[in-house]
Amino acid sequence: MYAWLAVVLLAILACVIFMAGLFVTAWRHTLAQVEASGLRYRMRCESCGFEFELSPREFARSGMRRSRSTTRTRAKGVALVSQPHYHYVAKRFVCPACGERAWCENLNANEARDVVNPIALRSFGAALVVLVVTGFVLRAVLV
Numbered sequence: 001m002y003a004w005l006a007v008v009l010l011a012i013l014a015c016v017i018f019m020a021g022l023f024v025t026a027w028r029h030t031l032a033q034v035e036a037s038g039l040r041y042r043m044r045c046e047s048c049g050f051e052f053e054l055s056p057r058e059f060a061r062s063g064m065r066r067s068r069s070t071t072r073t074r075a076k077g078v079a080l081v082s083q084p085h086y087h088y089v090a091k092r093f094v095c096p097a098c099g100e101r102a103w104c105e106n107l108n109a110n111e112a113r114d115v116v117n118p119i120a121l122r123s124f125g126a127a128l129v130v131l132v133v134t135g136f137v138l139r140a141v142l143v
């Protein structure tokens with residue numbers, strides 16, 4: 001009775017860990033590819049107005065983010081694709097000029113989105129395909 005429960009719980013746990021691992025891999029892959037694309041984030045300190053550049057890895061490091069965007073839907077081939085159009089994106093960084101931990105506005109958010117989106121879709125799309133295939137295999141084995 002309890003042995004069954006333990007097996008089921010372990011199976012669920014294994015699935016969760018596997019999925020988390022898959023998404024971490026996809027995230028690392030995305031970051032490496034964006035880094036390789038040569039994209040630089042142009043930032044402006046809201047405290048003193050100093051402008052500086054960050055690499056994707058540095059930009060991703062700050063977790064505090066605020067943004068304002070509207071969603072635009074447009075036709076792409078036969079598909080309707082909706083993506084955000086950013087009016088304002090800012091993250092908190094230590095400004096290299098004034099040394100303050102301030103909100104820094106990202107000045108090329110839409111350009112960054114155009115570089116990041118296709119890469120992220122490819123990486124996470126691949127991760128999703130692996131998940132679906134694994135799902136079928138698990139069902140074939142378990143049911």
Ligand SMILES: [Zn+2]
Pocket residue numbers: 045046047048049050095096097098099100102
């Ligand atoms: Zn500053």
